[in-house]
Amino acid sequence: MAGLSYIEEEKFLDAVCTAARLKHPNIVALKGYCLEHGQHLLVYEYVRSLTLEDALHSDAYKPLSLAIRLQIALGVAQGLDYLHSTSPPVAHGNLKSANILLDENLVPHICDCGLTILRPLTSNKIKARASEIAIREAGYYSPNHGKPGTNSSTESDIFAYGVLLLELLTGREPFDGSRPKEEQYLAQWASSRLHDSKTLEQMVDPAIQKTFSSKALSRYADILSLCLQPVKEFRPPMSEIAESIASFMQRLNVTYGAAADGNGPDPLERSFRTTTTHFVASPTLSYVSA
Incomplete structure (x- = not known):
């Protein structure tokens, strides 16, 4: 961001102060x-550049197991709870x-926390790119998105988390333009199917279908339905x-980090190995331009 006004500079520093006080493992x-x-x-601190989006939707990786998906869901929930x-x-x-x-143990780390205030301050080039990803991001937006005071609310975060739970369950992207029109928006398509046992089972990602009891x-x-109200x-x-x-x-006997402490399967070995064999070392810190 270049050529900011005094007020815009203050907003940038406010965002920095907010982000700097956030200390949580996730x-x-x-x-x-x-x-x-x-x-x-x-x-920012360095976390390897593997996103949950890539882990779920890229053919370069084997499907995540149910246990790992639940561990990720819990970590994200705890991180959001801390923020809120x-x-x-x-x-x-x-x-x-x-x-x-x-990270290397598939522990989730939420990035870009508290930075939505910087969106209006970005360059014209980035604003142009924003239109390209608007539809893709819209899959996470709550029904009240766009109304005054709602776009960056904690309630909107909760709706987006519900969409994320759906994404983990189905293996589908929140918005998929290649699907029939009525199936393009995951939350909209799935909401009416969550309380019918037959349609609910049909929604489950085939990679984990046999590991989920009815x-x-x-x-x-029930949990994700509450988020999607x-x-x-x-x-x-x-x-x-x-x-x-x-x-x-706990009821499913899934313990966070069990795969890494020797008491469970190694997620990188059995359920999550990339087909890419060459990796390039990364620096200790990553630098992100606002």
């Missing part, structure tokens, strides 16, 4: 920033699988959702 930490030669840079519980609360405003990085599947659908006031807070996911995992 949130990418801001390490510093730089304002020099008209450039505004944010410096800070004082003052922080709404992510752009939660999506592309903004969730997975009872467990119904309970999972059209009326934002009916959506439970993230604290309740995180507790529900943790309780659900």
Whole structure:
């Protein structure tokens, strides 16, 4: 961002201050920033550049197991709960699988937290690109998106989290223009099918279909249905959702990190190995231009 006004500079620094105070295992930490030669840079801790979007939708990776998907769902829920519980609360405003990085143990790290305030300050080039991804992002938007005071609200984050739970369950993208019109928006298509056992089972990603019992599947659908309530006031807070996911995992005997401590399968070995064999070392810090 170059040539910002005084007020815009203040907004940038406010965003930096907000992001800098966020400290949670499931949130990418801001390490510093730089304002020099008209450039505004944010410096984050390094997390390997593997997004949940790639993990779910790229043919370069084997399908994620049910246990790993639930571990990711819990980590994201706990990260959002932390954001919404800070004082003052922080709404992510752009939660999506592309903004969730997975480390070597497939632990999720939410990035771009508290940065929605910077969207109006971006360059014309980035604004032009925004129109290209608007439809893709729209799959995460709640029904009340676009109304004053709702676009970056915690309630909108909860709806987006519900779409993310659907994405993990079905293996489908939130918006897929290649599908029939009535199936293009995942949340819209799935909402009426969540409480019918037959259609619900048909929605499950074939890669995990045999690992979900009917009872467990119904309970999972109940949790994500609450997140997808059209009326934002009916959506439970993230604290309740995180507790529900943790309780659900406990009943299924899924322990967070079991795959990494030797008591469970190695996710990188059995359920999540890339078909790409060459990797390039990355620096300790990553530099992201705002």
